[in-house]
Amino acid sequence: MLRLTLTAALLAWAAPGLAEGDAEAGYKLARMCSACHGRDGAAVRANTPSIAGLDAEYISEQLMEYRSGGRVHPEMNIVAGGLKDDQISDLAAWFAAQEIPAQ
Amino acid sequence: MTALVTGFGPFGRWSVNSSGEAVAALGAARPGLAVATLPVDHDAAPRALFDAVARVRPEVLLLTGLADEPRLRLEMRARRPEAWRDAPDDAARMLHGLWPWAAALDAMRATGAPARLSDDPGRYVCETTYWAALATGCAPLVAFLHTPPLGAGWDAARVAAAMGACLDAALSATSRGRRPC
Numbered sequence: 089m090l091r092l093t094l095t096a097a098l099l100a101w102a103a104p105g106l107a108e109g110d111a112e113a114g115y116k117l118a119r120m121c122s123a124c125h126g127r128d129g130a131a132v133r134a135n136t137p138s139i140a141g142l143d144a145e146y147i148s149e150q151l152m153e154y155r156s157g158g159r160v161h162p163e164m165n166i167v168a169g170g171l172k173d174d175q176i177s178d179l180a181a182w183f184a185a186q187e188i189p190a191q
Numbered sequence: 192m193t194a195l196v197t198g199f200g201p202f203g204r205w206s207v208n209s210s211g212e213a214v215a216a217l218g219a220a221r222p223g224l225a226v227a228t229l230p231v232d233h234d235a236a237p238r239a240l241f242d243a244v245a246r247v248r249p250e251v252l253l254l255t256g257l258a259d260e261p262r263l264r265l266e267m268r269a270r271r272p273e274a275w276r277d278a279p280d281d282a283a284r285m286l287h288g289l290w291p292w293a294a295a296l297d298a299m300r301a302t303g304a305p306a307r308l309s310d311d312p313g314r315y316v317c318e319t320t321y322w323a324a325l326a327t328g329c330a331p332l333v334a335f336l337h338t339p340p341l342g343a344g345w346d347a348a349r350v351a352a353a354m355g356a357c358l359d360a361a362l363s364a365t366s367r368g369r370r371p372c
């Protein structure tokens with residue numbers, strides 16, 4: 089019981105606090121990501137990571153970091169800077185649901 | 192934070208250009224904002240833009256132009272124009288604007304104006320000017336906003352309100368210390 093409680097507590101601590109996103113809404117928003125990451129998360133530009141299939145929580149965390157300026161990237165700070173929490177969740181849900189592109 | 196907003200003058204059947212009218216209205220409402228009206232010509236428009244940029248040195252540049260569609264269209268990219276004779280040879284065929292796209296879209300819609308993102312600026316002087324601004328690095332933040340024709344529910348004040356909201360989204364992003372370069 090103690091182990092379960094600790095696990096639950098750790099999961100709660102690790103969660104970014106965002107609600108689960110709507111992948112369909114994320115698809116619509118992903119248009120603004122398509123110039124670099126592709127609409128489906130497969131990068132279309134050199135030196136840009138493919139983000140398809142990444143963990144939704146990880147994507148959300150990174151977008152929040154870009155939004156706050158905690159993680160610095162000239163373009164991502166601007167693009168993510170205006171995202172609301174639900175938009176971040178939606179984008180994360182969409183990209184997480186995509187198949188990881190062949191390397 | 193220095194911003195420049197440009198619109199176009201009349202052309203063809205459009206004796207009134209909603210972009211130029213709204214930019215004038217926005218400039219009148221915000222005395223500190225730099226605005227310019229560009230001629231509708233593939234060579235003259237970039238030249239007039241560069242003159243304005245040299246004068247203002249903007250950190251945020253919002254280009255606007257008329258499109259025959261009953262909503263605002265925020266353009267995310269521009270293709271290399273064939274018609275601009277002074278186009279630099281070594282610039283990319285496709286260039287992307289940089290703007291807080293989602294925030295700008297939300298802000299425009301919050302004024303009650305329908306708006307959407309677009310990746311097709313139309314291959315006319317609007318796209319030439321957009322590409323010219325991106326190819327020559329006119330400002331760290333650059334975007335192009337297509338405005339609907341006046342009439343049918345649109346007047347210059349309504350377009351200007353949405354245009355101002357679009358601009359404010361970029362100014363807000365940069366004022367929080369996130370700068371593209």
